[in-house]
Amino acid sequence: MKKNKILCIGATGFIGSYLVPALREKGFEPVIFSRRPKKTKEIWPDLDVVSSLEEIPAEANFHAFINLAGAGIADKRWTDERKKILLESRIDSTSAMVALIERLKMKPEVVIQGSAMGWYPFSEERSFDESEPHAENYLGQLCSHWESAAGALEALSIRTCFVRTSLVLDASGGALKKMLPPFKLGLGGKLGHGKQWMSWIHLDDQVGGILHLLNNPNCQGAFNFSSPEPVTNRDFTELLGAALGRPTLFPVPALALKLALGEMSCLLLQGQRLKPTKLLESGYHFQYPSLKTAFSKIFKK
DSSP: OOOOEEEEESTTSTTHHHHHHHHHHTTOEEEEEOSOHHHHHHHOTTSEEESOGGGSOTTOOOSEEEEOOOOOTTSSOOOHHHHHHHHHHHHHHHHHHHHHHHHOSSOOSEEEEEEEGGGSOOOSSOEEOTTSOOOSSHHHHHHHHHHHTTTHHHHTTOEEEEEEEOEEEOTTSHHHHHHHHHHHTTOOOOBTTSOSEEOEEEHHHHHHHHHHHHHOTTOOEEEEESOSSOEEHHHHHHHHHHHHTOOOOOOBOHHHHHHHHGGGGHHHHOOOEEOOHHHHHTTOOOSOOSHHHHHHHHTOO
């Protein structure tokens, strides 16, 4: 019998909730790890749900593991306690996944491991492909620890892909959902000077890219999940306003964001210009390479 089970960690999040149906459409059988199994069963009553990786027997046979777990980076102000949660939620889930794989008699063929564009330093001048070493700032260190937690998989000769995700766009969730209320009221505007880069990817391409990595045995290592056409915050603001038919005349001063968000304001006031070099070289074709086409899909009449 063809091995088609995929263990999904972080499946109930914004990306995972769209990935699971996509996996099923491709003939895979997702098995969901969730610390809230009852609620997860309400979403997918016909799927297997486990509340502890330790309950999975050593004889289990999975084609792949997909780990997207981690507390939301922009959900709360970065206090010392919050930073600890952000790190531990990523390290603990990844370490638990590695421990399970080491215990399994039959190893998965591939592991898709979450990461983020925070790996790269902030810059208004440079572009970054996957060869760039991690930044020495807080986000760079966080992503480095996150990816390193899966390092033991290399010794097991398991193909591992790190998904360095940028801003994932869809009106149903993520950052865009939080942006929409003021923009719909005509109160949107650039953030700070507006020159900071915004690397982004449509949700369909995020899911499509993961499926691409899953199905291509030559794909290994880190991949930038970002559109080939990043934009500045000023351009993003104008295109979003145009897509909604609303003016964008209310810029938000940098000082106000710094006072409101503290250190976390760097997510809005600074940026990275990512190049999806390896994803393109591996043969992936973006459905929505430009922000205008992405917004047209998201806000289609």
